[in-house]
Amino acid sequence: MITDELVQLLTPEGERVSHPEYRSELGREEILGFYRDMVIVRRLCNESTSLQRQGQLALWAPLQGQEAAQIGAGRALAPMDFTFPSYREHGVAWTRGVPPRDMLRIFRATTSGGWDPQRYRHSLPMVVLGDQTLHAVGYAMGIQRDGADEAVMTFFGDGASSQGDVLESFVWAASFNAPVVFVLQNNQWAISEPTSLQTKIPLYHRAHGFGFPGVRVDGNDVLAMYEVAKRAMDNARAGGGPTLIEAYTYRMGAHTTSDDPTRYRVDAEVEVWRHRDPIERVKALLAREFGAHKATFDEVAAEAEQLALQLREDVLAMDAPEPTMMFDHVYAEPHALTEAGRREMIELGLDGGH
């Protein structure tokens, strides 16, 4: 249920609405940029689902439906900010400059990481629910000690909101006034469990109990997400402490390619959310307000198509790593037991792998 507590600047029909606290002053180029981002990450996501169905990925966690929540938040970041994602934040990774092929390495099961997190200032996917929220608060405490003009954003979901680590991270962020913004993407479903099982109050209300502001945003409205996230990050950098942003959105697809949502939710619900699509409303706005033509949208679609083809090519070229890579970087300095394993594998000739 969407309530009037929700910050919304753009309706599902693509009409602007006013809000007492937030307004968007972005121009054509920025909004077209958001549109491009969302179209691309959706297309790459669909390509990844296909790759998994064709046996080329071990698993895929689709983001479809959550493009605005991720692109709006990701584009609100300054270059030096640091992000700690969960496992579905492909859109955020895109805004941080992580190459799409690197996002898929972990899903092709050729690595347990995929990119240099310091280079992109975007940490690695986190599969243990909520652990990353504590890393984010700790990193933010480091920023405080360095006196740096930076802030941290961390992502988790309605399911992870029940995790002790998330709640501990709220306590710590408040107690230390840490420059961190929590982005809770409430996509209504934690695999098969509805949000109503995780909470009896709107999730953003929890922040008040911990002593910092919480705000619920239409997570399918990229303009609202951007404005709310930007203000929260500016506030954090200025010493104003943490904010919880509940991006009220919907997981249009399955939890992962191993999931079957028809077992636990009805099509009618999905249909309701299909009408709240995050991309269509921006397209309508661009056409109506900025006179964007079909040619512009076609150009974006063609670029997305090209990137999807490239991604497919890159993924198919990713071979299994040499088995001895399992021994690399387990420790910073050689550890006797790990090195004994490496020696044994080589001596037995099991290091070729193929």
Added chain:
Amino acid sequence: MAKQSMTMAKALNEGLRRAMEKDRKVLLIGEDIGKLGGVFRITDGLQKDFGEDRVIDAPLAESAIVGTSVGLAIRGYRMVVEIQFDGFVYPAFDQIVSQVAKLHKRSAGVYTMGLVIRLPFQGGIGAIEHHSESPEAYFVHTAGLRVVACSTPNDAYWMIQQSIEHDDPIIFCEPKSRYWEKGEVDLDNPPYGLFDAVVRRPGTDVTVVAYGSMVKTALRSAEVAESEGVSLEVIDARSLSPLDLDTIAASVEKTGRLVVVQEAPPAASVGSEIVAAVSERCFSSMRAPGTRVSAYHVPYPPSRIEDAFRPSVDRVMDAIDRVMGYDQ
């Protein structure tokens, strides 16, 4: 500076102080470690001298203490975490095993997880439950972690500094029953490498391996054994992951007999690992099966009866009799 006699608690305090003076990125975090100086006073005076930003009193949430330390480590800080008591480490177990142990690997070496997680462990102080446990095997079992245990003030002083300088995460086990025992500390030169086992008492008949609190028990046993005409070689394992098997195996090659003494219960324990690894290496030299003297497979008992739970000289001597008996 030369040598000075001090307790293990003071030696740890001095070691931490020296590490903090040397590197401003070293931060301490834990419950009650500021004004109070920690429940064991290991961090006494450090917050006063280094400030609240470097000696951080933590809210009471162990998972968060370790989890935020991971974030601070990613930011480039060298975190020294105090877990107040062994029995309180379990809420942080996920962060230690899933994050601290794996993020260096997952980031292909980009993240340095050089945390030192100080764990006052083992019993013998007459405490109530959850204050006397020996959880070291859980961490030894986990790839990506290292585990060390000090047994003397000199080792405590040096091993804590060596651990802080080391780039891998280290579970630093402190035998709380030895916190208040004095010993000589050489303030100038580290005695050994961090991961070296050390022969504390040379002998010829049985190799006795111990760590933490049990080193002293093993040394006492050696005195009793000597009076009975049996010569024990006592090795302080010091590093539990990695194990210094070269030192232990060299001794067993000589004595032909191995007894491991530990406060932990026996199943899948450090003692099990030492016995198995030494058997693989030294089988043809061994004159008796490798033998463990452990606590019992029960929860840590009420401390009024803990002396019957922790390995005693009597129980060590019983094991010595058994391994010596195989020749007869």
